Amino acid sequence: MRLKGKTVVITGGNKGIGKAIAYRFASEGARIAFLARRPIVEILADMHSRGFDAIAIQTRITSYVSVEKAIKSIIEQWGTIDILVNNAASFSREPMLEMTLEAWHQVLDINLNAAFYCSKAILPYLVKNKNGVILNISSVTAKCGDNEAAPIYTTSKGALTTLTKSLARQLAPYNIRVNAVAPHAIVTQMGSEWTEDKRKQVVSSIPLGRMGEPEEVASSALFLVSDEASFITGETINVNGGYLMD
Structure with missing residues (x-):
């Protein structure tokens, strides 16, 4: 087990990519601490039934005071934290001419500020x-922009990618590694909003000719947090079927 005895804190772990990461890490021996705004009773019950060690701390991740309190609670219960996965995200499709200030700040708060907190x-x-x-957890849009997503979504993910590099440089002396994953065209709730024509259009732009699964992102995430990637920091790995090769 690659993460045996490790304590993992994850945001946005109740669905999609975050949920897949939580289950994959738990299957590798990690203890999972969810920071969740709402109760995730069913997920915890399922994880416990599988023999996984997991807790959920009710947290408003857009508030530093709430986050700090949650982290202290995890330390009190488990004594240590080894891995943080900043996965929580908010998505918007509002074009620039229609975007409200409220939407701008909401996406920025969840996608960037919460990761910083x-x-x-x-x-x-x-x-x-x-x-x-x-x-x-960044996005391919951080590297190339996007016509479908709101400017704040791509901006926040781009800033998250830059934050990844800056923290990697500053924290390396403490043996702390910081990396990111940039998914695209993954089968999640966000993609479920697409029409069939939109789905076909997306798939046609992917060299591997299909959508990706959350578990495939989780596999890349597992590699990056494991000792197998002990000499990798400041990297953002594409998980996009070849859509963007850089």
């Missing part, structure tokens, strides 16, 4: 241990 709250414990990993 969680990282800042956890860092004292990682620095103390002189070991740890932060993984950010």
